[in-house]
Amino acid sequence: MRDPIPVTILSGSLGAGKTTLLNRLLADAGDRDVAVLVNDMGDINVDAELVSQNTDLAVEDGVTELSNGCICCELQDDLETAVVRLARDRDFDHLVVEASGISEPRPVARLFTTGSQAAARYEVASVVAVVDSRQFYDAFGDDGVATRRGDSDARPLSDLLVEGVEFATHVVLNKTDLVTPDELDAVEEMVRALRPDAEVVRTEHSDVDPDLVFERRYDPETADDAGWKQALEVGHDEADHDGADHDHAHPETVYGVTSVTYRRRRPFHPQRLYRFLTDLPASVVRSKGTCWIATGDDLSYTLGQAGPSVRMTAAGPWIASLPEFEQDAYRRNRSNLDWDDEWGDRRTELVLIGRGMDEDALVAALDDCLLTDDEMAAAWDDFENPFPADPGDDVVVTEPSP
Known part of the structure; x- marks a missing residue:
């Protein structure tokens, strides 16, 4: 052959x-x-x-x-x-x-x-x-x-x-x-x-x-190693164990292109996060990653943003929300799974890439979207949720006019 x-x-x-x-x-x-x-x-x-x-x-x-x-x-x-x-x-x-x-x-x-x-x-x-x-x-x-x-x-x-x-x-x-x-x-x-x-x-x-x-440069093993994914992998090794961490990546740059890795073990309030995403600064060119949002559906969400286009997709249930025998099976097959004793795999991991970003202001704004202590103790399914409730569905948060 x-x-x-x-x-x-x-x-x-x-x-x-x-x-x-x-x-x-x-x-x-x-x-x-x-x-x-x-x-x-x-x-x-x-x-x-x-x-x-x-x-x-x-x-x-x-x-x-x-x-x-x-x-x-x-x-x-x-x-x-x-x-x-x-x-x-x-x-x-x-x-x-x-x-x-x-x-x-x-x-x-x-x-x-x-x-x-x-x-x-x-x-x-x-x-x-x-x-x-x-x-x-x-x-x-x-x-x-x-x-x-x-x-x-x-x-x-x-x-x-x-x-x-x-x-x-x-x-x-x-x-x-x-x-x-x-x-x-x-x-x-x-x-x-x-x-x-x-x-x-x-x-x-x-x-x-x-x-x-x-020339042959394609490698199926690294085909999806975009910048945001590499930033997550590098930042993961340096993150604090409590998951409350953000890293500022400053490669050799003249024109202010930087990235911020944002990790938290506390969920976003759905309405505050939605408002933040509708007013994302123009300096943020690309955002990608996983979001933990306080809804009654206990789903993980995937954020995808490119310029003025922002979408949120319901990715599926958190492993920690599944029956214990299913959790054990998943964890046995994923030895590198980042697992918290209290929250399991529920977490937010985002990378934001842009030009001239006010990184501290972005991190502070994201932190403001997190649940307060009182909200953590409230019934999350009472929060108004603009994001999809069924796995695979997505919502367009913003996009440019035709």
Whole structure:
């Protein structure tokens, strides 16, 4: 059986320069025989036509198009069918999947790393996020605001920009001619805070060395090691045993990009936390982590914030809320589980990343959202709760207008 075919996944917002980069990869592929799958929204796949004009591979052969949908959701079955057919019908050295401007790379990569037919034939070599430097700075620099990225049901652009960078092995800072040197430095500093391990390259017109993009850097074991997750892991080793701890991370920085790790073993009051999240300072670019909120449902919650977009998701019951025999089973299988004698695994662990944050003020504001001693003794299910009560459901706390 032949060795797995390496795959490069290209992601990025609409107009960031993915198709330009793809055409450069094809033009400068050298001895590589590259097959391409491109995806665009709409009945006419413009990207496929642009790519097919610049390669000997025909649309019916090496360039496969999936139109009128997103390869990471509605057309997931079509994606798997297309890549399996490509591997069966022709020989090539490398597959490049260009996701549409509203696709996220993580589900696409999952197709090639799980027990699917595609995973049996391919392996992910790299995940490349193409960033429009001007757009990124306008979204997150100073008082920037990221608008929606598509129709009224789509998630905001800020989500796409941040999540694409956080999952990337390579980040291409494109359109560098449209920002000042200081703005570009600020963008790169923020990108490195979001994904510390990524290879970052600056360019105009997507002029990138193909050898860099094709190199194997993807590791399934560290694929989700975004900056916020690394901050939690580092901070956990330094946290006080009582769980009341916050760490200020100050890497070598010129433009004030820092992170704060916040841990508490006392729950948030749902209304006060909601009000805090609706008025989150613009300096906070990314927040992620687990929240303990005083509700009658005894659920853990996951906070996800990227720029002006803030969502809270009910993740499921705390292990400590389960019957004792189930708790014991979970704890036996999770030797590193952070367990408190009184509260079990109930806790808040958050990372906030931003530029020029007033870190002490943020920590104080979060502390003000915690229950008082009197509230700890009250009936928590009497608190008005704006957050979801069913596991898997989420609530949009804030997001930019269309």
